[in-house]
Every structure is written in C-alpha cells, then in structure tokens.
Amino acid sequence: MFTKPAGFKYYSKYFFKYYVKYPGRQPPNLSTKTADGIMQARLHDWLEKKLTPPQVFKEMGFTGTFASASKDPQFKYITQYSKMWSDLQVRLTKEADELMRARLDSWLEKKLTPPQVFNKLGLTGTFESAREHPDYKYFEQYSKMWSNLQVRLSQASAPAKSAEDLMIEKLYYWLKKELSPPQVFKELGLTGTFASARGEPNHKYFELYCRMWSAAQGG
Structure with missing residues (x-):
C-alpha cells in the first residue's frame, strides 16, 4: 500500500501549479486522476483571474460553439x-449587496436625503433617466428606507392619545355599528342595573353614549 510521504500535500499543490504555469511541459501519459488534478488547478487559476466561460473555452483550445x-x-x-x-x-x-446595505444604513443614520444619496451613488441626470443604471436599485431601496424613517419620526412626534380620547373614539365606533345602550353597557364592563352602576368609573361614558344614541335617533 502506498504511504504518502511527509509534505506530500504541499508537493502535490506545487506539482499542479507547475503545470498550470507551464501547460506545455505537461507529460502526455499522466494518469487520469493526475491529469484531472492539474485541470482542476487550472480551472481555479482561471477563476481567480476572473476569466469568463467563453475565454476558458478558447484557453482549452476549443473552436466553434459550445454546442458543437x-x-x-x-x-x-x-x-x-x-x-x-x-x-x-x-x-x-451577494457581497456587493451586503456592502451596499451597510452604506445605505450609514447614510440613513446621517439622515442624508434621497437626492444626496442619488449623487453619492454616482447617478446623474434625473431620477427617471437614471433608471437603467445598475445602482439605481439601491437608490430605490434607500428612498423606501427614507420614507419609512419619516413615517416613524412623524408617529414618534405625534402626541399620544389620552385614555379619554380613546374611549370617545370607541363610543363613536359603537354608534357607527348601531350598538344599543344596553349593549354598550356590557361593552364598558358594567354590571347590574343602569342605576346600580352609577358609581363605576365607566358609567359616565355610558351616560354620554345614551345622549349620543338619543341624538342619532332624532330624540
């Protein structure tokens, strides 16, 4: 049984790289496994050099079309x-998208406007005329991020509604749904009779709803 000597891995790597560099010196009668190993090394070398498939097609001595x-x-x-x-x-x-996403996040933190990012991306002309540029998709993405940020900021700056306001909104909602006073009495969590519930905090809303109901009925 063949035992690989110390340093065989590094020898093999050098062996393959040698014939990648000097393909004309490759012996003609190598074993299939060895020839394949050299070819794999050549493929990776071409990939590192970013040769396209048509360029590799020519490098391998092929002519005509892929089909032929x-x-x-x-x-x-x-x-x-x-x-x-x-x-x-x-x-x-994927790597380019991740890098660009980090840049978009950074610009958003700095609160750059969409027109400023348009320039940062190297886009020129109008928004419409730049649509064919490969980086226009990032401008569209940033515009959406900017819009969402403005919505969040406007919501944060809007005064919070009080419990009183929220309850009034509920009363109008129930009136729109045409809930009767007895139904609203239950919705408000009141129990017993109308009279016995007078001391409950929500009874005032029940009284208000009764007036709203009466007005809506034309009473």
Whole structure:
C-alpha cells in the first residue's frame, strides 16, 4: 500500500501549479486522476483571474460553439467551469449587496436625503433617466428606507392619545355599528342595573353614549 510521504500535500499543490504555469511541459501519459488534478488547478487559476466561460473555452483550445464542442471529453471542464463562474457571480453580487446595505444604513443614520444619496451613488441626470443604471436599485431601496424613517419620526412626534380620547373614539365606533345602550353597557364592563352602576368609573361614558344614541335617533 502506498504511504504518502511527509509534505506530500504541499508537493502535490506545487506539482499542479507547475503545470498550470507551464501547460506545455505537461507529460502526455499522466494518469487520469493526475491529469484531472492539474485541470482542476487550472480551472481555479482561471477563476481567480476572473476569466469568463467563453475565454476558458478558447484557453482549452476549443473552436466553434459550445454546442458543437459538447461531445469532446474535455468539454466536461467547460460545464464545470461555467457552474463555478455562476456561483462566483452569485457570491460577488451577494457581497456587493451586503456592502451596499451597510452604506445605505450609514447614510440613513446621517439622515442624508434621497437626492444626496442619488449623487453619492454616482447617478446623474434625473431620477427617471437614471433608471437603467445598475445602482439605481439601491437608490430605490434607500428612498423606501427614507420614507419609512419619516413615517416613524412623524408617529414618534405625534402626541399620544389620552385614555379619554380613546374611549370617545370607541363610543363613536359603537354608534357607527348601531350598538344599543344596553349593549354598550356590557361593552364598558358594567354590571347590574343602569342605576346600580352609577358609581363605576365607566358609567359616565355610558351616560354620554345614551345622549349620543338619543341624538342619532332624532330624540
């Protein structure tokens, strides 16, 4: 049984990189496993250099179209590289989005307006004419973030309604629903008779509702 010597891992890495750098020196009769290892190293080298699948197609000596070359045994590496390239684009897009999201959050903390962010993104012209720019989506995203912030700030600055105001709103709501005074009596948590409940805190609202009800009935 073959035992890998110390440093074999580093030797293998160097071995593959050597033939990546000097493909013309690669021996013709290497084992399938070794040849595949060298090819994998070449694919990763091309990916680091950000070569597109069509460029790798040419690097591998293919001619014609992808379809016409698909029956070549080596075409499997084009298929593999295309997937590697696609995965890289997804990863780069995700990283760019995360970085831009951090920038948008930072601008929002500084309370930059949408027009200011429009300029920060390097967009020019009008909002409408810049729609085709790749970064316009971030401007739209920021505009929504800005709008939501303004809503939150306006809500925070609005005076809180008192318990009295909230109860009056309830009375008007019940009147709109045409609840009768006995029904509202129960809704207010009052028990017993109308007379026996006079000492309860909510009885004043019941009396008010009775007047509202009477007025609505034309009484």
